[in-house]
Amino acid sequence: MTTTSKRTQRDYSLAFKLAVVDQVEKGELTYKQAQNKYGIQGRSTVLVWLRKHGR
Numbered sequence: 001m002t003t004t005s006k007r008t009q010r011d012y013s014l015a016f017k018l019a020v021v022d023q024v025e026k027g028e029l030t031y032k033q034a035q036n037k038y039g040i041q042g043r044s045t046v047l048v049w050l051r052k053h054g055r
Contacts, residue, residue: 010041017049025054 020038023029024046029037031046040046 008041012040018053020046021049021053024050 016038020029020034020040024031024034031050034040034046035043
């Protein structure tokens, strides 16, 4: 019996991403705090959002 573990990947809405980016840019949260607060998986996910959607 072979079990395969499937990687779980979440799709976040653009509005959610922009809200998180806004909080990080305002200094309300660090990107690490945002990851923990919202349960965002992946070490660089928020950093990628900042690069794509940040000011």
